[in-house]
Structure formats: structure tokens, C-alpha cells
Amino acid sequence: MRCAAAIEARQVNELAINVDPIQAGGRLTADAMKAVIAYGDGYSVCDNCRKPNRLDYIAKPPIAGFHKDLAAWLNMDAVRTVPGARRAFQAVAQTYVTKGDPVLLTSLSHYTEFLAVEEAGGIVREIPANPENIVTPDAAAAKAEEVKRDCGRAPVLAIIDHVDYQYGNMHDVKAIAKVLHQYDIPVLYNGAYTVGILPVDGKALGVDFVAGSGHKSMAAPAPSGVLAATAEREKEVFRTTSIFGDVTGRKFGIKEPAMMGCTLMGATLIGLMASFPRVKERVKHFDRELANNKIVLDALLSVTGTRVLSEMPRKHTLTRVDTTQSFDKVAQVHKKKGFFFSSALEEKGIVGIIPGASRVWKFNTYGTTEAQAKYLAQAFVDIARENNLPVT
Numbered sequence: 001m002r003c004a005a006a007i008e009a010r011q012v013n014e015l016a017i018n019v020d021p022i023q024a025g026g027r028l029t030a031d032a033m034k035a036v037i038a039y040g041d042g043y044s045v046c047d048n049c050r051k052p053n054r055l056d057y058i059a060k061p062p063i064a065g066f067h068k069d070l071a072a073w074l075n076m077d078a079v080r081t082v083p084g085a086r087r088a089f090q091a092v093a094q095t096y097v098t099k100g101d102p103v104l105l106t107s108l109s110h111y112t113e114f115l116a117v118e119e120a121g122g123i124v125r126e127i128p129a130n131p132e133n134i135v136t137p138d139a140a141a142a143k144a145e146e147v148k149r150d151c152g153r154a155p156v157l158a159i160i161d162h163v164d165y166q167y168g169n170m171h172d173v174k175a176i177a178k179v180l181h182q183y184d185i186p187v188l189y190n191g192a193y194t195v196g197i198l199p200v201d202g203k204a205l206g207v208d209f210v211a212g213s214g215h216k217s218m219a220a221p222a223p224s225g226v227l228a229a230t231a232e233r234e235k236e237v238f239r240t241t242s243i244f245g246d247v248t249g250r251k252f253g254i255k256e257p258a259m260m261g262c263t264l265m266g267a268t269l270i271g272l273m274a275s276f277p278r279v280k281e282r283v284k285h286f287d288r289e290l291a292n293n294k295i296v297l298d299a300l301l302s303v304t305g306t307r308v309l310s311e312m313p314r315k316h317t318l319t320r321v322d323t324t325q326s327f328d329k330v331a332q333v334h335k336k337k338g339f340f341f342s343s344a345l346e347e348k349g350i351v352g353i354i355p356g357a358s359r360v361w362k363f364n365t366y367g368t369t370e371a372q373a374k375y376l377a378q379a380f381v382d383i384a385r386e387n388n389l390p391v392t
């Protein structure tokens with residue numbers, strides 16, 4: 001099957017169980033797929049755009065209502081859709097960071113946070129994670145003090161990942177935000193792995209901003225994401241334009257410069273909206289996801305030598321394991337080297353683990369059914385047995 005001459009139809013999630021860490025939470029719902037087809041045309045959401053001519057005011061389809069619902073769901077005061085969590089970081093960084101300003105990230109931060117700071121001219125100071133790969137409030141306070149000493153002023157912004165992409169560990173953003181607010185540092189909660197996966201309450205967390213990723217965690221097409229703000233910060237990050245042309249004197253009303261006027265259009269936005277009812281429901285059942293993750297992880301750990309590098313017990317389904325003393329022993333002598341592992345999995349209809357990786361790798365069971373989790377568990381055990389690894 002082909003979309004066009006050189007473009008094959010993609011059937012990954014139809015033909016296999018996909019445990020790719022970054023893809024698990026972004027798989028579209030059937031409703032989002034319909035939205036992609038119906039709203040794929042360019043400015044399709046603009047049919048009924050009326051004054052004051054901004055995306056988040058459009059009533060048909062119900063984009064304005066969606067913005068209200070989304071803000072309420074995150075327990076924040078204002079929200080905009082953006083092309084990915086990274087664009088949320090960028091909008092916030094552009095608002096608070098000027099040349100040479102120190103910004104707090106962590107030693108587990110995603111690269112897009114670094115780029116957002118770089119583009120705004122800031123410098124990055126990382127809060128180091130502890131030996132268990134957890135970022136603590138004490139470490140945040142110590143780093144804020146260190147920055148004050150070195151730079152003569154506090155950091156102008158902090159971006160803290162609730163669940164980091166490396167270990168899938170959960171960090172106490174609430175306590176970290178409390179500490180950083182003592183230095184008047186605005187805190188952006190990076191929910192790329194949590195918004196749309198588990199319940200997120202911005203007010204309870206006490207953060208200034210919540211960023212989420214539509215295509216990673218909200219069953220939405222790429223590029224999509226959300227940026228939510230408190231009433232206090234809303235005026236700053238969602239400020240309206242004041243520029244005008246010198247010849248025409250034109251002004252641009254309520255367009256927001258940090259959002260470049262209108263943000264998500266067409267299939268991305270309507271896909272995000274179409275999945276939203278299902279996403280709101282699924283966050284209430286994250287316990288089931290953790291149970292499925294445990295089924296798979298227990299099986300992996302039954303293969304002698306396998307270690308979990310993520311915190312235990314697991315608080316998120318993204319998990320990092322070390323199989324240097326198990327599956328990699330097979331890779332050492334196998335003609336396919338490390339690729340034996342991914343190809344053995346693929347033969348069993350399992351994809352998403354980096355081809356060639358047999359030492360340290362990540363998987364994400366999010367969205368699997370219990371039957372699929374059991375199948376995954378059995379597959380890992382079977383691959384171990386087929387290759388004469390001891391299983392307890």
C-alpha cells in the first residue's frame with residue numbers, strides 16, 4: 001500500500017505491539033484519525049473565523065470551548081495550543097530570558113529546553129540529579145544559591161520535567177516549585193510525559209506554567225502541544241501585540257507575538273480536540289498502565305542478570321533497563337550482534353526498541369492491554385530461553 005509513488009503507507013501500530021518510548025502516548029484515537037482526514041486542508045479551521053480573529057476564539061468547530069475545557073482540566077487559568085511542548089518552552093523563554101540570563105534546567109532535561117534557552121540568549125545551569133537519578137528540592141535550592149553567588153542574581157526561569165525522558169523517573173515538582181518561588185523564579189512544569197497520561201493539576205503543583213505534548217502524550221497528530229499559565233503569568237506570556245507599520249500605521253489587535261498570532265491549525269488542532277474526551281478518561285486509569293508495566297518488567301527481571309535503571313517501584317510506564325548481563329551476553333556471540341534482540345522481538349510482532357541495543361534500552365508499555373502486556377512478558381522470557389539464558 002502506498003500514499004504516493006515513493007511513500008509507503010505506515011502500518012506499524014496495526015501490525016505490531018509498539019513499545020517505543022516516545023510513540024506510546026501519541027497513537028491516535030479513531031476520532032483523531034477522522035479529524036485528520038476531515039481537517040487536513042490548510043486553513044480548514046478558519047471557515048468560521050470571525051472578529052476578533054484569533055484561533056482560540058473560533059466557535060465552530062468548538063475551538064474556544066476546547067481552550068476553556070483544557071485550562072479547567074489542567075487547573076490553570078489560560079491555555080493555548082502550540083506546535084509541541086518545545087514551542088511552549090520557547091514562548092516562555094522568549095518572555096523571561098534575555099542575553100546572559102541564567103536559567104535552571106536539570107541534569108535530566110530534554111534537549112529542547114536547552115535550545116529554547118539558547119535561542120533566547122540565556123545560559124543553562126543544571127540542577128544535578130542525585131545518585132538515584134532524582135532531582136530533589138534541596139538540590140534545586142542549592143543550585144539557585146550557587147547561581148546567585150556566581151551571577152549576582154537569581155535564575156530568571158526554571159523548567160522542571162515531572163517525568164524525565166531518560167529514566168521515566170518522577171520528580172517532586174511541587175516541592176521544587178515551592179523552593180524556587182522563594183527566589184521569585186517562575187517555574188515551567190514540563191509535562192511532555194504526563195499531560196494526557198496521568199492527572200495533572202497545575203494549581204496543586206503550584207507552578208506558573210504547564211507544558212504538554214500532544215503528539216507524545218495526548219493521542220494527537222504532530223506537531224501539537226499545550227501551554228497553560230496562571231492568571232498572573234498569562235498577561236506576560238500571552239501579551240498582545242503593540243507593533244505597527246510606519247507607512248500604513250497598521251496594528252494587529254489581539255494577536256499574541258509569543259504565539260505568532262494563531263498557533264495550531266487544521267488537522268493537528270482538531271485531532272487534539274477529537275482525542276480529548278478519551279484522554280480525559282484515560283488519565284484516571286494510570287494504575288492499569290502501571291500494572292501492565294509491572295507484568296512486563298517482572299518478566300524481564302526474571303531473566304538472570306537484567307537490572308532496572310529506573311526508580312522502583314515504577315511510577316511511570318517509561319522504563320530503562322540494563323541487559324548487559326543478560327541479553328547482551330547473547331549479542332556477544334550472535335552473528336547478528338546486538339541486532340539479534342530487536343529482530344527476535346520483531347519476529348514476535350514487537351517493535352519500538354532501538355535496533356541493535358542489547359545493553360541499555362528503554363521501553364514504554366503505555367496503552368497496551370493486559371493481554372498484550374502478558375504477550376510481551378512471555379516474548380522476553382521466550383527469547384531468553386531460546387538463547388539459553390537462565391530464567392528464574
Ligand SMILES: *Cc1c(COP(=O)(O)O)cnc(C)c1O
Pocket residue numbers: 022083084085086087109110112161163164165190192193212213214215216224225
Ligand atoms: C518529548 C519531550 C519533549 C519535546 O516534546 P515535543 O512536544 O516534541 O516538543 C520535551 N521534553 C521532554 C521531557 C520530552 O520527553
